[in-house]
Amino acid sequence: MSDTLGQPAWMTAPEAVAVMDALEAAGGADCARFVGGCVRNTLIGAPVDDVDIATRLTPDEVTAALQAAKIRPVPTGIDHGTVTAVANHRPYEITTLRRDVSTDGRRATVAFTDDWMEDADRRDFTLNSLYARRDGTIFDPTGHGVADAKAGRIVFMGEPAQRLAEDYLRILRFFRFYAWYGKGEPDAAAVAACAAAKDNIQSLAAERISKELLKLLAADDPRAAVRLMDGAGVLPLILGTAPDLERFEGLVAIESEQLFETEAVLRLAALLPADQLAAAKLAERLRLSNADRDRIVAALATSPALKSWMSPREIRRAVYREGQAAFRDRAKLAWARAPESAAASQWRGMIALAEGWSPPAFPLTGDDVMKAGAPKGPMVGQVLREVEDWWIDHDFLDDKLSAIEKLKAVVQGMAY
Numbered sequence: 001m002s003d004t005l006g007q008p009a010w011m012t013a014p015e016a017v018a019v020m021d022a023l024e025a026a027g028g029a030d031c032a033r034f035v036g037g038c039v040r041n042t043l044i045g046a047p048v049d050d051v052d053i054a055t056r057l058t059p060d061e062v063t064a065a066l067q068a069a070k071i072r073p074v075p076t077g078i079d080h081g082t083v084t085a086v087a088n089h090r091p092y093e094i095t096t097l098r099r100d101v102s103t104d105g106r107r108a109t110v111a112f113t114d115d116w117m118e119d120a121d122r123r124d125f126t127l128n129s130l131y132a133r134r135d136g137t138i139f140d141p142t143g144h145g146v147a148d149a150k151a152g153r154i155v156f157m158g159e160p161a162q163r164l165a166e167d168y169l170r171i172l173r174f175f176r177f178y179a180w181y182g183k184g185e186p187d188a189a190a191v192a193a194c195a196a197a198k199d200n201i202q203s204l205a206a207e208r209i210s211k212e213l214l215k216l217l218a219a220d221d222p223r224a225a226v227r228l229m230d231g232a233g234v235l236p237l238i239l240g241t242a243p244d245l246e247r248f249e250g251l252v253a254i255e256s257e258q259l260f261e262t263e264a265v266l267r268l269a270a271l272l273p274a275d276q277l278a279a280a281k282l283a284e285r286l287r288l289s290n291a292d293r294d295r296i297v298a299a300l301a302t303s304p305a306l307k308s309w310m311s312p313r314e315i316r317r318a319v320y321r322e323g324q325a326a327f328r329d330r331a332k333l334a335w336a337r338a339p340e341s342a343a344a345s346q347w348r349g350m351i352a353l354a355e356g357w358s359p360p361a362f363p364l365t366g367d368d369v370m371k372a373g374a375p376k377g378p379m380v381g382q383v384l385r386e387v388e389d390w391w392i393d394h395d396f397l398d399d400k401l402s403a404i405e406k407l408k409a410v411v412q413g414m415a416y
Contacts, residue, residue, distance in 0.1 A: 003146050005042050005136040010051050015087035019053070020134055022069035022085075023094070027057045032094070033116075033131040033139065040127050043138075043149050044181070053094045054131060056114040059083050062094050080110055098122060100166060117141055124163060124170050125177060126155045152183025160193035168200040171234060172212035179216045179225035186228055195232040202237070209238060210286040217264040221256050223249050226271075235271075240282060243271040250336030258344065259332075266329050269296040270336060276300050298322065299329035306334045308343035308350070313395050315350055320359045320392060327354045362388050363400040364407060372404070372411045379414065386410050 010016060011034065023032040032055040038048045055062060059075070062083045066073040074084040074091075081096035097119035098110040113119065116131065120141035123129040127149035131139040140146050148155050154177045156163045156170075164170050171194045178186055201209065216222055216229075226248060229235040235243050248270040255261050272279050276297045283293035304318055306327075319327045328351055335347040364387060369380045387407050391397055 003043075003138040003140065005039065005132050005138060007136055008042050008048070010038060010042075010048050011132075011134070011136065013090075015090045016051060016092065018069065018087050019066070019071060019085045019092050019094070022065045022071055023053070023055055023057060023062065025069070026061055026065035027055065030133060031056045033133055035095075035131045036123075036128050039130040039132045039138065040149050040181075042132075043130070043146060046181075051092055053092055054097055054116075054119060055094055056097055058096055058112055062096070081112060121157060122166070123157055124167075124173060126157055127153070127177075127181065129157055149181070152181055153187060154178045154182050154190065155187050156190055156193070160190050161197065164193055164197045164200075168197060169204055169208050169212060171197060171201055172209065172216070175225045175229045175234065176212055176216040176219075178228065179219035179222035182225065191228065191232055194234060198232065198234045198237055201234065206285060206287040210288055213238060213286075214264045214268065217267040218262055220262060221252060222267075223252050238286075239271060240285075241273060241278070244273065245271075247271075247333060247336045250339040251332060253339045254332060254336055258339075258348070263329075263332075265292050265295055266299060266332065269299040269329070270333055272296070272300060274300050274302050295325070295329065298326040299333055301326070301330060306330055306350075308335070308341075308346040310350060312353060315353050316357055316359075316395065317392055319354045319357060320396070324354055324357075324359075360396050360398070362391060363403050364388075368404065368407060369411070372407050374411045374414070383407065383410055383414070 005011070020032060024030075032053050034051065035054040036052045038051045040046075041048045057065065059078050059081055062085075063073045063075070066083070066085050072086040074086060076082050076084045076093070077095075081098050083094050085092045085094055096112045097114060097116065099113050099115075099118040100110055100122050110122075116139065120129045120131075125148075126142050126145040128145075129141055130145045130149065131141075133139070138146060142157065144155075147153075154174060156174075174190055174194055216225060219225070226235065226243070227245065230243055230245060248267060251267060251270040255263065255267075269279070272282065279296050279300050280293060283296055288296075301322070304321075306318065310318070315327075322330070331347060331351050331354070335344070362384075364384065366380045366384065369383045370376060372383075374380055374383050387403060387410055390406050391403055397403065
């Protein structure tokens with residue numbers, strides 16, 4: 001008996017039906033099949049976010065078929081045979097069956113085909129090389145893709161070294177898929193091939209590397225995959241340094257077992273040494289966004305040191321200086337050094353206090369300083385900083401008159 005998906009909601013959605021009807025009107029029954037992640041995830045009971053379709057139709061034929069059905073086609077990757085159908089605001093990526101003509105490890109030249117096996121042979125892993133007809137019947141070209149998906153085996157299609165030579169990003173994809181879907185011992189041949197080919201990662205565009213890395217780190221529990229990646233020599237190559245696995249694993253434990261969240265960017269920071277300059281350079285090399293770079297750099301600050309026994313007053317002072325987000329990140333990284341310690345409740349309390357406190361605005365301005373007698377110029381900022389330090393030391397005193405009296409005293413005590 002053939003394996004079947006049944007009729008999951010994403011397959012019977014009106015938009016999916018309309019797209020498949022349009023394709024079959026142009027190419028006949030079974031000219032298009034659902035493929036990849038939507039099939040794999042349905043098999044294993046995981047959520048389905050994207051629905052991809054493979055078809056015998058050429059991109060021009062797909063475009064014409066969609067237009068005839070009043071569905072908007074978007075040429076998202078015509079050179080590689082991909083047209084995105086937008087039906088009722090929902091995208092469906094439709095790709096013509098392909099075979100590789102030539103590859104250089106970074107990009108491939110493809111030719112279109114009408115052979116499902118040829119299309120399957122160029123895909124990366126057996127669990128991704130699964131197709132499903134409209135009635136839910138699964139086409140499993142290797143005969144063990146379904147079993148691999150259910151067992152959590154990440155196995156390359158064919159010879160691992162050959163698959164990697166076609167696109168070295170597959171090295172990172174192997175570890176990413178192991179983080180998300182892998183169970184038990186990893187495929188030894190795949191790990192060996194990734195380790196042997198690791199130096200070729202440097203030929204890839206930085207954006208492709210960082211995108212895969214952050215996807216990997218966003219898995220619920222990527223600890224086993226990251227350890228495997230480190231053992232294969234891939235992770236140190238990307239980071240440019242030995243990873244801090246102890247702090248990383250502590251952070252994942254905290255997030256998965258106590259906070260029930262995943263913060264891929266902070267997990268990346270946890271892998272790095274406490275060197276803000278080096279972190280900024282890595283972020284630049286990986287072409288991370290400015291926001292991600294700034295978050296990592298702030299999280300790796302070493303002063304003021306955070307301890308689990310900080311008083312509420314000290315916590316408020318740190319939050320005011322660093323901001324709530326940076327304080328939370330730094331507290332989590334400090335906590336990650338001993339995630340199972342008795343101080344866990346204290347760290348949780350610190351984070352809760354920081355998130356529940358709204359830092360007040362400093363009540364004085366430069367105009368107040370000049371009204372107190374300070375001349376316009378650098379001294380204004382100097383006076384403001386001194387009074388602000390006093391205000392912070394007094395736990396953000398809610399008394400502007402007292403702040404003004406302090407301001408007058410500071411101004412009177414300065415020579416100018």
